[in-house]
Amino acid sequence: MPSIRPDNLPDFQRPPIxxxxxxxxxxxxxxxxxxxxHEIWALYRADFPHVEYQRALPPSFETxxxxxxxxxxxxxxxxxxxxxxxxxxxDKQELIQFQPDRLLHNWRKVEGVQSExxxxxxxxxxxxxxxxxxxxxxxxLGQQEFVINQCxxxxxxxxxxxxxxxxxxxxxxxxxxxxxxxxxxxxSLNFQMNEQxxxxxxxxxxxxxxxxxxxxxxxxSDRILVLELTVRGAPETGSIASAISFLEMGRSKVVQxxxxxxxxxxxxxxxxVQ
Amino acid sequence: xTVSAFSSHDSNVLSLDLFRLRAGxxxxxxxxxxxxxxxxxxxxxxxxxxxxxxLDHGWDGHAAPPVSFHNAHFAFQMLQSICGDDxxxxxxxxxxxxxxxxxxxxxxxxxxxxxxxxxxxxxWRGSYDxxxxxxxxxxxxxxxxxxxxxxxxxxxxxxxxxxxx
Numbered sequence: 491m492p493s494i495r496p497d498n499l500p501d502f503q504r505p506p507i508x509x510x511x512x513x514x515x516x517x518x519x520x521x522x523x524x525x526x527x528h529e530i531w532a533l534y535r536a537d538f539p540h541v542e543y544q545r546a547l548p549p550s551f552e553t554x555x556x557x558x559x560x561x562x563x564x565x566x567x568x569x570x571x572x573x574x575x576x577x578x579x580x581d582k583q584e585l586i587q588f589q590p591d592r593l594l595h596n597w598r599k600v601e602g603v604q605s606e607x608x609x610x611x612x613x614x615x616x617x618x619x620x621x622x623x624x625x626x627x628x629x630x631l632g633q634q635e636f637v638i639n640q641c642x643x644x645x646x647x648x649x650x651x652x653x654x655x656x657x658x659x660x661x662x663x664x665x666x667x668x669x670x671x672x673x674x675x676x677x678s679l680n681f682q683m684n685e686q687x688x689x690x691x692x693x694x695x696x697x698x699x700x701x702x703x704x705x706x707x708x709x710x711s712d713r714i715l716v717l718e719l720t721v722r723g724a725p726e727t728g729s730i731a732s733a734i735s736f737l738e739m740g741r742s743k744v745v746q747x748x749x750x751x752x753x754x755x756x757x758x759x760x761x762x763v764q
Numbered sequence: 765x766t767v768s769a770f771s772s773h774d775s776n777v778l779s780l781d782l783f784r785l786r787a788g789x790x791x792x793x794x795x796x797x798x799x800x801x802x803x804x805x806x807x808x809x810x811x812x813x814x815x816x817x818x819l820d821h822g823w824d825g826h827a828a829p830p831v832s833f834h835n836a837h838f839a840f841q842m843l844q845s846i847c848g849d850d851x852x853x854x855x856x857x858x859x860x861x862x863x864x865x866x867x868x869x870x871x872x873x874x875x876x877x878x879x880x881x882x883x884x885x886x887x888w889r890g891s892y893d894x895x896x897x898x899x900x901x902x903x904x905x906x907x908x909x910x911x912x913x914x915x916x917x918x919x920x921x922x923x924x925x926x927x928x929x
Contacts, residue, residue, distance in 0.1 A: 517834065517882075549837035551882055555845030555907035566814050566836055591834065639834070639882045694906045724883055724905055 493614045493734075496742055500749035503761030506717075507607045508648040512617050513587070513594030514733050515549060515640040519632035522590055524572045526631075531577055533623045534586050538577035546574045546589045551640055552723045554686060554694045581605075586620060593624055594642075610741050614734060621730050637728035643740040645748070647717040648707070649756075658704055662715060665756045666702065678704035679715065687743070689726070696723025696736070698743055700751070717752075719744045808853040809843055816858050824860060832862035838882040839864055845907045851918045871920045874898075875913050889913050 495501075531541060548566070574589040581603050587594040595617040597608060625636035649665055651657045659676035662669050669681060681702040688694050699720040707714055721740030725732040749757070819830035839856070843866065855867045859878075866877040872893060878886040883904045890898020901909055 549834050549882075551838050551841045551905065553838075553841045553845040553905045553907060555911035556848065566810060566817060566833070566840070693904075 493611045493738055495609075495611055499742055499745050499764070500762065501764040502757070503763055505607070505760055506647040506649055507599075507645060508716075509596060509598040509644075509646040510607065510610070510613065511587075511594050511596045511642070511644045512610075512613060512737050513592060513642045514621060514638045515592050515642070516728075517637045517639060518590040519628045519634065519636075521632045522628065524590075527573075527575060527588075530588055530624070530627065531575065533627060534577050534620065538579055538584070538586055540576075540578035540580070540582065542576040542578065544574040544576060544587075546571050547592060549591060550642075550722070552697045554697075557684070588624075593621060595620060614737060614741075617737075618730070618734055621733070625730060635728070636730075638725055638730065638733045639728065640722060641725050641733045641736040641740065642720060642722040643737050643744060644718065644720040645744050647719075647748070649715040649717060651713040651715065658713070658715070662702070665715065665753060666717075666751055667753055668751045669702070680704065685747075687723075695726070696721055696740070698747060700747065717748070719747055803847070803849040803851070805843070805847050805851050805853040809840060809856060812856045813840055816856065816864060819858060823858070826860075828858070828860040829862050831858050831864045834882050835862060835864055835879050839866060839877075839879045842866075842877070842879070842885065842907055846911045846914050848915065848918060850922065851914055852921050868914065868917055870917055871924065873917055873920070875910070875917065877910065887913075 531538075572590050574587055574592070577586040577588065579585065581600065583597060583600050583603055583605060585596050585598075587596065595613060597613060628634075628636050649661065651661050658679055659671035659674055662671055662676070662679055668683075669679070671679075679702060681700075683700050685698045685700075686694055687696050687698065699718075699722070701716070701718045703716045703718075705714055705716045706712065721743050723736065723740075725736040749762075813831070813836040816831035817833055817836045819828075821827070821829055823830065843854070852868060852870065854875075855869075857865050857867065859865060863881070864879050866879065868875045872891050874888075874890060874892060876888045878888075880886065885903045885907075886900065887903055887907075887910050888898055888900045890896070903910070
């Protein structure tokens with residue numbers, strides 16, 4: 491069933507989105523080995539004909555108890571490791587990331603390519619198909635259930651500065667409700683917060699991570715502020731339907747948080763229509 | 765073992781990361797940032813878990829596999845939700861099916877966490893000497909109860925340390 495945008499979700503005509511990633515982590519299939527990676531690429535190759543190699547990501551789980559750091563993760567060394575493959579679209583704006591326990595679909599702005607963010611509904615529709623293809627492959631290979639144990643959705647926004655070091659505080663003040671730097675001359679900025687959330691039964695199941703950082707646009711001297719919002723957690727069950735439901739919830743949480751922590755002045759620049 | 769910034773995206777920026785701010789929000793946590801040294805229990809647990817995922821198949825003399833990569837990572841993140849910086853390092857022992865058990869034993873109190881799989885843990889606190897059976901709970905990803913158990917054990921551990929110092 492196609493994903494439908496919730497009626498009450500804030501909407502912007504020109505959101506400062508630079509990259510969106512949606513993904514799942516699942517129990518690896520013991521029978522799969524890296525030599526079979528070409529069979530995985532074959533599932534997606536028609537739309538993603540380019541391939542790149544990256545270092546694999548360590549497994550990540552949201553757990554609850556003591557407050558958690560937002561940025562530290564441990565990577566236990568377990569001997570030989572599998573690559574993380576990037577399967578890229580011809581214009582390299584979209585990519586599928588695959589490693590034996592993860593599948594992600596990213597959209598990102600690419601220098602010189604003129605196209606708008608395709609919106610979540612289109613991305614999740616494609617991703618649903620992509621997970622289904624992978625689940626079918628692993629079920630045939632391993633003769634066992636495909637069990638998803640974490641879901642993740644990230645929105646990365648780039649907010650340009652006015653060009654000088656002095657503009658960091660001024661732009662942050664104009665853009666974010668959560669930061670008041672008016673009494674300071676700020677050179678750079680690094681702000682993080684987490685929020686955990688519960689299902690209707692009061693059970694904790696996910697966390698939102700918010701980061702605001704000073705940065706340079708890579709390959710350019712342009713200074714920017716990066717606002718990164720991630721929702722990660724365990725789906726209610728290990729099924730694909732449950733994971734998609736989590737990602738839809740996560741998207742709503744990200745968009746609502748984006749609207750809550752940013753100012754009306756910034757909303758006018760981004761063309762808020764709802 | 766490496767400690768790294770985790771990212772599943774390519775945000776295409778170079779971070780400056782020069783200093784950090786606090787804002788008056790009702791949020792769960794404000795980060796102390798990357799680059800901190802690990803508490804003693806974290807370093808010990810990471811080293812032990814690395815050894816357990818490198819066990820040979822059949823390490824028990826039969827057909828037991830090593831501790832699974834996912835179970836080891838889940839156990840480590842579970843411990844981060846449970847242990848304060850001063851917590852005593854737990855013993856970590858492999859199971860026969862890729863599972864593992866995390867254990868503390870001090871002052872007559874025993875805490876055992878059996879990690880069957882990610883989001884599937886049986887936690888028990890009691891004493892082998894006591895007549896009652898102790899407390900047992902089945903947990904998924906919320907370890908608030910065990911955090912309290914370990915916090916009480918840590919206080920006991922620290923009080924005894926002060927008394928003997």
